[in-house]
Amino acid sequence: MRKGRQTFVYERPPRVRAHASIVGPKESAGPLAAYFDEASQDDLFGQKTWEQGESEMLRRCVARAMRAGSLEAETAQALFCGDLNDQIIATGFAARRLGLPLVGLYGACSTFVEGLVVASALVSAGFLENALCAASSHFCTAERQFRFPLEMGTQRPPSAQWTATAAGCALLTAENGPGICVTAGTLGRIVDYSVKDANHMGAAMAPAVRATILAHMEDTGATAEDFDMIATGDLGWIGRDILLELFRESGRPLPADKLIDCGASLYFQEQDTHAGGSGCGCVAAVSCSWLMKRMERGELRRVLLVGSGAMLSPTSTMQAETIPGIAYAARLEVR
Amino acid sequence: MRKGRQTFVYERPPRVRAHASIVGPKESAGPLAAYFDEASQDDLFGQKTWEQGESEMLRRCVARAMRAGSLEAETAQALFCGDLNDQIIATGFAARRLGLPLVGLYGACSTFVEGLVVASALVSAGFLENALCAASSHFCTAERQFRFPLEMGTQRPPSAQWTATAAGCALLTAENGPGICVTAGTLGRIVDYSVKDANHMGAAMAPAVRATILAHMEDTGATAEDFDMIATGDLGWIGRDILLELFRESGRPLPADKLIDCGASLYFQEQDTHAGGSGCGCVAAVSCSWLMKRMERGELRRVLLVGSGAMLSPTSTMQAETIPGIAYAARLEVR
Numbered sequence: 001m002r003k004g005r006q007t008f009v010y011e012r013p014p015r016v017r018a019h020a021s022i023v024g025p026k027e028s029a030g031p032l033a034a035y036f037d038e039a040s041q042d043d044l045f046g047q048k049t050w051e052q053g054e055s056e057m058l059r060r061c062v063a064r065a066m067r068a069g070s071l072e073a074e075t076a077q078a079l080f081c082g083d084l085n086d087q088i089i090a091t092g093f094a095a096r097r098l099g100l101p102l103v104g105l106y107g108a109c110s111t112f113v114e115g116l117v118v119a120s121a122l123v124s125a126g127f128l129e130n131a132l133c134a135a136s137s138h139f140c141t142a143e144r145q146f147r148f149p150l151e152m153g154t155q156r157p158p159s160a161q162w163t164a165t166a167a168g169c170a171l172l173t174a175e176n177g178p179g180i181c182v183t184a185g186t187l188g189r190i191v192d193y194s195v196k197d198a199n200h201m202g203a204a205m206a207p208a209v210r211a212t213i214l215a216h217m218e219d220t221g222a223t224a225e226d227f228d229m230i231a232t233g234d235l236g237w238i239g240r241d242i243l244l245e246l247f248r249e250s251g252r253p254l255p256a257d258k259l260i261d262c263g264a265s266l267y268f269q270e271q272d273t274h275a276g277g278s279g280c281g282c283v284a285a286v287s288c289s290w291l292m293k294r295m296e297r298g299e300l301r302r303v304l305l306v307g308s309g310a311m312l313s314p315t316s317t318m319q320a321e322t323i324p325g326i327a328y329a330a331r332l333e334v335r
Numbered sequence: 336m337r338k339g340r341q342t343f344v345y346e347r348p349p350r351v352r353a354h355a356s357i358v359g360p361k362e363s364a365g366p367l368a369a370y371f372d373e374a375s376q377d378d379l380f381g382q383k384t385w386e387q388g389e390s391e392m393l394r395r396c397v398a399r400a401m402r403a404g405s406l407e408a409e410t411a412q413a414l415f416c417g418d419l420n421d422q423i424i425a426t427g428f429a430a431r432r433l434g435l436p437l438v439g440l441y442g443a444c445s446t447f448v449e450g451l452v453v454a455s456a457l458v459s460a461g462f463l464e465n466a467l468c469a470a471s472s473h474f475c476t477a478e479r480q481f482r483f484p485l486e487m488g489t490q491r492p493p494s495a496q497w498t499a500t501a502a503g504c505a506l507l508t509a510e511n512g513p514g515i516c517v518t519a520g521t522l523g524r525i526v527d528y529s530v531k532d533a534n535h536m537g538a539a540m541a542p543a544v545r546a547t548i549l550a551h552m553e554d555t556g557a558t559a560e561d562f563d564m565i566a567t568g569d570l571g572w573i574g575r576d577i578l579l580e581l582f583r584e585s586g587r588p589l590p591a592d593k594l595i596d597c598g599a600s601l602y603f604q605e606q607d608t609h610a611g612g613s614g615c616g617c618v619a620a621v622s623c624s625w626l627m628k629r630m631e632r633g634e635l636r637r638v639l640l641v642g643s644g645a646m647l648s649p650t651s652t653m654q655a656e657t658i659p660g661i662a663y664a665a666r667l668e669v670r
Contacts (some may be wrong), residue, residue: 001462003410006436077340078522085648088419088441089656092525092646096659101341101522103453104646104661106441118438118453125460127336127343132371145650156339187413187436190427212640311427311439313420315480319384321424324431324438 007219010124013181018069024165055137061167082116108309112284117185134169137279162273197221202239208325233283234263263288295306342554345459348516353404354623359500389473396502415450443644447619452520469504472614483510497608537574543660568618569598571611597621
């Protein structure tokens, strides 16, 4: 990477050998339901608590990607993973049962793409023959941790996003062969537009998404024309509009028909999620199902996947801090 | 990395061009005081809250390492960083002011070494020309988040460790030249010996430390004889004894005179920390001061630095979960 740049171009692009996705009941009723590998009607996933349920969903998702890619635990080299729980406990407990070497990450909702960017570099460089990239989120664990106990039935403002109960996992390998490859990855910088409203995440993250897309394009010489789709996750409906406006204002508009947001795609508007979906699991599950399946079918050949995160906590909100946004981008290409 | 292995051997070992450490008042009164670059008597670091103070300490520490290594913000390529706060807010807010591309990590107290292992691979592979690896912790933010509000004056059991108010940062570069190099790095797997007591972290982490040391030795063919020092962080006095016992029991004892624990070295026993220091900042600050300065003086040539983390949260403790431990190892050599 040259000085001042943020983008890795992978000389030996890792291949997505397999992928898996699992979602909860509400996501199973959305427009992408048919694409998920497992749509559970039990949001506890057979466990006693939501946190344990989220961890079980994540474990199952990683195990499913391993099965789909015929990868045994003994030969799996690393799991790049994170979630929204304090101290990423869904990840820690899932990794305990999986028994895999773990690289624990935290990039809020950008975690899945953060993992893709870093893991792809290690696979491309020959340090790893394979890497599992995964992330999860759960509506019930997130609500009670970030906002209010569910039992309170607190009203959500219209700008709030709905944390998806979902997990996604992609298995990257160094082998050659046809399929989806990760050909470049862009790191993110914190961008903070002084949004203080933790129920307005799309607004807080859109400027970081714009910065990372621009960095990717500047570093690689690409333009929006080079992509069949720019998939963000998760700005929701409001954040997606703000992103389009930010690009329009700068005189370099982004073609709206190419811009898909995972959070704005996961639910029907009638499902009453307000501004759409969010959570690490949203972009992970939508990428590892709908997006990659469409790429495998030949409907999309070149996609810029941009994961964005709001790096706040309830403590920082109570201390009147603004919300730092970050975004990572991975270029996916069918080869 | 061959199948079934956990260790990266860096073909072009990154060099530690500069390092920096900052500690709080209690650490300034300990046996390593003279080694730290900044010993603050103000545990708020000029801010209004401890969380903001921790973030400021971390920011200052990274900025100090950049100054010491003559690295401008424009040419700094990535900051690998994490802390113990929920959603790693000390890191997020520090990265906001620093303006650097960020890879947010969470490995509890192992975070600094986790970052070293991953960043060294990216530098060795030529993806990065430089990388900053940092971590912080703060007694007051950790106590109120993981245990009790400080104002309660809750009594700590004798097995409890004292979360260090400290930050450390190492600047890795791809350039050749004499100095400390990171020559190999070992990823960790979760190891859980069913310890449930969140005030007995040393016991919870020691088995993971043993597993990672054994994996490193098996992968590289090294033995304890090959190192001048094995530095763990942070098992504390009790965890260090347990580690020695685990190795003795397995018939492959570790020479006790070579084993130093950062947490057991940071305070005098009379400072009433009970089992010693802990926290991401402890191993980061001790490595980036005492350890590296001793290596630069030629007192130590080959060190295995092992960072260990307890991947629990107050929620997992309340849900009666046991504590998953993890450890990462980095081999540091003077060349």
